[in-house]
Amino acid sequence: MPTGTLNVAAYDTTLRDGAQQQSIAFTVADKLAVARLLDELGVAYIEAGWPGAIPKDTEFFARARTELELRTARLVAFGSTCKAGVAAEEDPQVRALLDSGAPVVTVVAKSDPVHVERALRTSLDENLRMVRDTVTVLAAAGREVMVDLEHFFDGIDHAEASAADDPDLPYPLAVALAAAGSGASAVIPCDTNGGTLPHRVGERVARLRDALQAAGYDQCTIGIHTHDDAGVAVAGALAAVEAGARQVQGCVNGLGERTGNANLLTLIANLELKTDWTVLPGDADERARRLAELSAISRHVGEIVNRPPSSRLPYVGTKAFAHKAGLHASAIRVDPNLYQHIDPERVGNTMTMLVSEMAGRASIELKAREFGIDTAGDHELLTRVTETVKTREAAGYTYDAADGSFELLLRAARGDLPEYFRVESWRASIQARPLPGQRLLSTEGDTVTETEATVRLWAGGRRFAVLGEGNGPVNALDHALCAALEQIYPETADFELTDYKVRILDTERGTRSVVRVLIDITDGETTWSTVGVGTDVVEASWEALIDGHIVGLLRRGVEPR
Ligand SMILES: CC(=O)SCCNC(=O)CCNC(=O)[C@H](O)C(C)(C)COP(=O)(O)OP(=O)(O)OC[C@H]1O[C@@H](n2cnc3c(N)ncnc32)[C@H](O)[C@@H]1OP(=O)(O)O
Numbered sequence: 001m002p003t004g005t006l007n008v009a010a011y012d013t014t015l016r017d018g019a020q021q022q023s024i025a026f027t028v029a030d031k032l033a034v035a036r037l038l039d040e041l042g043v044a045y046i047e048a049g050w051p052g053a054i055p056k057d058t059e060f061f062a063r064a065r066t067e068l069e070l071r072t073a074r075l076v077a078f079g080s081t082c083k084a085g086v087a088a089e090e091d092p093q094v095r096a097l098l099d100s101g102a103p104v105v106t107v108v109a110k111s112d113p114v115h116v117e118r119a120l121r122t123s124l125d126e127n128l129r130m131v132r133d134t135v136t137v138l139a140a141a142g143r144e145v146m147v148d149l150e151h152f153f154d155g156i157d158h159a160e161a162s163a164a165d166d167p168d169l170p171y172p173l174a175v176a177l178a179a180a181g182s183g184a185s186a187v188i189p190c191d192t193n194g195g196t197l198p199h200r201v202g203e204r205v206a207r208l209r210d211a212l213q214a215a216g217y218d219q220c221t222i223g224i225h226t227h228d229d230a231g232v233a234v235a236g237a238l239a240a241v242e243a244g245a246r247q248v249q250g251c252v253n254g255l256g257e258r259t260g261n262a263n264l265l266t267l268i269a270n271l272e273l274k275t276d277w278t279v280l281p282g283d284a285d286e287r288a289r290r291l292a293e294l295s296a297i298s299r300h301v302g303e304i305v306n307r308p309p310s311s312r313l314p315y316v317g318t319k320a321f322a323h324k325a326g327l328h329a330s331a332i333r334v335d336p337n338l339y340q341h342i343d344p345e346r347v348g349n350t351m352t353m354l355v356s357e358m359a360g361r362a363s364i365e366l367k368a369r370e371f372g373i374d375t376a377g378d379h380e381l382l383t384r385v386t387e388t389v390k391t392r393e394a395a396g397y398t399y400d401a402a403d404g405s406f407e408l409l410l411r412a413a414r415g416d417l418p419e420y421f422r423v424e425s426w427r428a429s430i431q432a433r434p435l436p437g438q439r440l441l442s443t444e445g446d447t448v449t450e451t452e453a454t455v456r457l458w459a460g461g462r463r464f465a466v467l468g469e470g471n472g473p474v475n476a477l478d479h480a481l482c483a484a485l486e487q488i489y490p491e492t493a494d495f496e497l498t499d500y501k502v503r504i505l506d507t508e509r510g511t512r513s514v515v516r517v518l519i520d521i522t523d524g525e526t527t528w529s530t531v532g533v534g535t536d537v538v539e540a541s542w543e544a545l546i547d548g549h550i551v552g553l554l555r556r557g558v559e560p561r
Pocket residue numbers: 020050052053054080081082083084108109110119120121150192257
């Protein structure tokens with residue numbers, strides 16, 4: 001590890017390589033919004049697309065000139081070297097890069113001899129000419145120019161296997177020197193296919209570093225661009241930093257072609273928190289403030305691309321600091337750092353305790369604290385609740401995914417669960433009728449289906465008998481329940497069911513199986529989850545729905561009426 005504080009530049013490619021992931025499609029407005037977030041975080045470079053190749057990217061760079069005011073980041077236009085046999089100044093793609101107005105241009109160059117010969121179908125010398133010519137033209141126009149060395153790591157193997165290769169300067173290194181010698185500010189070895197292991201990345205970046213130094217190009221920065229096909233993109237980038245890379249490329253939430261690029265947020269957190277390198281601008285306080293934005297940025301970008309970040313993402317995922325095992329909880333009660341690699345607040349995340357069949361008394365005590373309930377020292381209550389949780393989980397309930405239902409269980413055990421309403425009965429029915437004018441149901445499924453539910457309950461000293469209709473029995477029951485409750489508790493009008501999951505627990509019993517239903521309800525501000533179990537899906541759903549409404553009233557601080 002280095003000593004002292006040195007800088008590594010964070011280079012974000014969410015808007016270029018991130019957009020190469022299946023089903024990710026940014027609008028121009030999305031790109032502008034993501035660029036503003038990245039600038040706020042403090043990345044050094046934002047690679048925003050390929051003007052001239054993708055019309056939306058051409059528009060982005062045009063609008064960025066007037067609509068994007070970046071405070072810390074430099075905007076990068078991405079493209080390729082000029083075509084074989086074409087002078088760079090006459091190549092329309094190179095012209096489009098200049099016309100984008102971006103102050104920085106990164107061009108991708110073939111650095112693997114096999115790719116030059118088979119994909120580009122040109123000579124190794126002509127490819128070197130394309131690199132030199134393109135960098136020279138862009139640099140002469142006043143741009144900072146960087147060169148992505150595509151397939152650099154595989155390229156060294158291919159070069160060394162070739163009898164024609166210079167053993168002192170394998171072809172990928174010759175491409176890097178051609179770029180540096182023509183005025184590139186950085187060369188970035190890319191693990192384009194994502195299959196290189198970290199030790200190999202480190203070793204080859206060190207060779208690149210030595211070759212640049214030997215040629216007198218010390219001013220040329222080495223970057224690193226890794227993909228996650230072998231699950232080691234972040235590790236590879238860290239190995240490259242150890243070997244001399246001073247720029248790390250990656251995408252927010254690990255978006256990117258195929259399995260994604262190195263997750264830039266993970267890289268930033270690792271470098272800032274676990275090494276002496278600094279990636280974010282400012283003094284220690286400012287860097288800490290920026291780092292604490294990581295979780296929010298991960299979620300915000302997830303919303304913009306309409307793809308919630310995986311809950312298991314390092315540092316920023318909602319499960320990154322969620323503890324389930326009882327033994328962990330018992331140590332965490334003494335000191336959270338005993339089972340956490342960092343304090344989650346440093347990256348804007350929070351620790352959560354999960355209650356399940358793996359819970360012990362400490363898990364229950366810590367979870368209760370999240371609800372503002374102090375159970376410390378109440379050994380009898382904690383033992384009773386722990387046992388109830390284990391028994392109910394054995395019967396099919398799951399509380400780590402339904403902390404709303406767990407809160408009700410805990411309050412019931414303490415005897416402080418408010419009684420908001422009492423249910424007298426409920427009923428749900430579905431009727432399928434033939435289409436008008438027909439006597440029998442159509443075999444093709446064209447039928448008229450009517451679903452209705454009746455709920456009878458007492459609330460606020462009154463009895464309600466309410467009919468609900470819906471597109472299925474659970475929906476009809478939900479409508480009937482809400483229609484009754486709203487008359488006494490208008491707060492429930494804000495409750496909305498946002499997720500509904502059904503799982504058959506013992507598949508061997510077929511349609512007689514036990515069924516578990518998990519639902520999420522939101523009031524627009526927070527979301528809570530509840531669980532129901534039964535031999536019938538409607539019965540299990542009803543239990544989860546009832547829990548969901550009680551939890552909502554509790555969380556709103558409503559008193560029973
Ligand atoms: C590793 C990476 O992720 S690099 C980023 C890749 N990103 C993208 O491809 C997204 C944007 N791409 C596009 O819109 C299109 O592919 C374009 C506009 C670039 C090219 O489209 P087309 O002109 O229709 O060509 P096509 O995609 O079929 O083939 C690519 C051409 O570029 C050439 N080429 C590929 N890499 C390079 C390079 N590094 N330098 C110069 N030329 C290159 C190929 O030889 C081929 O040339 P040819 O048309 O003479 O056969």
